[in-house]
Amino acid sequence: MTMRLWGKLGAIVPLLAITGCGAFGNEGRACTDIGAESGVSVLFDPEPGTAYRLCVGAVCTEGEGAPIDTSEALLRVRLPDAVGAKKVTVRLTGTPQFSRGIPKPRRLDVSTRVTLRRTQPNGPGCDPVAYQAALRYEPAKGLVNAG
The missing domain is CATH 1.20.5 (Single alpha-helices involved in coiled-coils or other helix-helix interfaces)
Known part of the structure; x- marks a missing residue:
């Protein structure tokens, strides 16, 4: 026994x-124990010699974008987790940097309004709760939903 x-x-x-x-x-x-952060990410094809800035409301990040593969990059703005499922303005700008011998790319300035979606990767009733949006920049269309 x-x-x-x-x-x-x-x-x-x-x-x-x-x-x-x-x-x-x-x-x-x-x-489960899957992590998540609130924020907005934008996938784009970077132009050489261009500095990019992604803003969600007044919160911004700058850079060339984190490389995803040989042709695409990603910029992400982290937001407070308590931001909620609300509409926000997203703006992506690209400023050409002077460089001899490289054709000057054109300036980029696009924006859109998007609603942050609530996500709970560990299921209902489990933390964390995050609010996210994923966009993609397409030259002919501007910022479009990536999902």
Whole structure:
């Protein structure tokens, strides 16, 4: 009898260790531990010699974009997690930098309004809650929904 009890406990303890401390912390729901941040990201084809700036309202980031592959880049603005599912203005600008021998690309200045979508990657009732939008810049169309 004692052997059976320890045998059953031996099967349960590893299961609890795998699920982690917070796995059953949300009213008995099992939650995974996928992270998420609120923000807006824009995928685009960068022009050599151009500095880019992405703004969501008054929050901005600058750079050449994080390379996704050989032709695409990504800029992302992180927003406070409590931002909510609201409409925001997104603006992408590209300013050519002077460089001899390189044809000067044209200036880029596009904007749109987008509604941030609520996401809970670990399921309903589980943290984190984030508000996100994903856009893509297309020269003929401007900023369009990437999803």
